[in-house]
Amino acid sequence: MTGDFMSITLEDVEATLAGESEEVPGSYTDRDSLLYAVAIGMGKDPLDVKELDYVCETVGNRVVPTAASVLTRASRSGANPVRDLTSKMNFVMLLHGEQRLAVHQPLPPAANTLIGNKVTGVYDKGEGKGALVTSETLVKLEDGSPLYTVGSTMFYRGDGGFGGNSDGAPVPHAIPEREPDEVCELPQRQDQAMVYALCGDRNPLRRDPGIAKKAGFDVPILHGLCSYGIACHAVLKTMFGYDQTRMKSFDVRFSAPVFPGETHLVEMWQDDDVVSFRTRIKERDIISINNGRCELG
Numbered sequence: 001m002t003g004d005f006m007s008i009t010l011e012d013v014e015a016t017l018a019g020e021s022e023e024v025p026g027s028y029t030d031r032d033s034l035l036y037a038v039a040i041g042m043g044k045d046p047l048d049v050k051e052l053d054y055v056c057e058t059v060g061n062r063v064v065p066t067a068a069s070v071l072t073r074a075s076r077s078g079a080n081p082v083r084d085l086t087s088k089m090n091f092v093m094l095l096h097g098e099q100r101l102a103v104h105q106p107l108p109p110a111a112n113t114l115i116g117n118k119v120t121g122v123y124d125k126g127e128g129k130g131a132l133v134t135s136e137t138l139v140k141l142e143d144g145s146p147l148y149t150v151g152s153t154m155f156y157r158g159d160g161g162f163g164g165n166s167d168g169a170p171v172p173h174a175i176p177e178r179e180p181d182e183v184c185e186l187p188q189r190q191d192q193a194m195v196y197a198l199c200g201d202r203n204p205l206r207r208d209p210g211i212a213k214k215a216g217f218d219v220p221i222l223h224g225l226c227s228y229g230i231a232c233h234a235v236l237k238t239m240f241g242y243d244q245t246r247m248k249s250f251d252v253r254f255s256a257p258v259f260p261g262e263t264h265l266v267e268m269w270q271d272d273d274v275v276s277f278r279t280r281i282k283e284r285d286i287i288s289i290n291n292g293r294c295e296l297g
Contacts, residue, residue, distance in 0.1 A: 008088050008162050009162055012088060016085040016119045019084075021080055023115065024115055025112065026073050027110075028071040032110075034055055034109075035195075036064060038055055038195065039198070040229035041189070041230055051242070061108075061109045063109055065101060066101060066225075066250055067229075069229070072150060080117050093157040093158035093159075097153040097154060097253065100150065101151070101250040101251065102148060102248070104149070106244060112141070113147065114139070114141075117135065118135065120151070122164055123166055131162070132156075134152070135154075137149065172290070172291035174276075176269045178269070183268070184238045187263045189260065189261060193206040206222065219260075221259055227289055228254075231266050234277075234279075238268060247296070248295040250294050256281075266278070273296045277289075
């Protein structure tokens with residue numbers, strides 16, 4: 001036992017991987033998709049027509065693809081193997097390692113959806129070395145047509161040593177060794193975490209200075225998925241001319257915390273139909289998002 005958490009067993013893992021999730025209804029409105037675009041920094045220039053397409057419904061109805069990370073909300077609970085397994089794990093020691101997105105069709109501004117979750121892998125790094133949990137959530141429109149799939153890799157630092165396999169975890173996408181083809185500089189706001197929290201992630205580590213200090217930070221840190229959205233903003237702007245219909249996937253690995261108000265330098269490389277990217281924080285010259293891969297359609 002670690003604190004108040006029961007250690008997971010190999011039997012827990014095997015049962016989870018063999019389990020079926022219940023598809024449950026969900027929904028989101030245009031308020032959710034509009035708020036997300038503002039929360040990741042769009043609309044700062046109220047006369048930028050290409051960004052107005054994402055933040056003003058009388059101008060356009062485009063939705064940032066990575067809004068999928070906040071629009072996946074069920075209207076009721078159901079059988080959920082992801083929740084059932086991770087409820088036994090030590091969330092205090094949790095790190096969000098990777099985020100993935102596959103876009104099956106452009107996201108509408110509002111939709112009624114069907115949501116299903118599954119654990120795709122649990123990888124034992126060994127006693128004292130933690131465990132990786134990979135999961136996927138498939139979201140469909142209410143007519144049954146696939147809309148998008150979101151995936152993640154979570155690193156539970158306190159849950160290794162249960163006797164599972166260590167092989168088969170996702171391999172990071174390799175960034176080209178040449179100089180970037182493009183760099184997009186996106187300064188951010190000091191109050192950005194306050195706005196992004198309204199998208200649904202109200203973790204006080206992102207807003208409460210007292211809790212941030214207890215976690216070892218001088219000030220609250222920005223949501224990792226907000227940085228993920230900022231990277232998507234940069235790629236949309238620089239490589240897609242703001243045409244979100246061409247984006248088919250968007251995968252990243254998180255590598256360092258980010259503070260609100262910092263400047264994101266998104267470095268990009270294009271090779272055929274793949275854009276590789278990473279985010280460098282200008283003020284501290286550190287890489288906060290690495291191994292980024294975006295597929296064009």
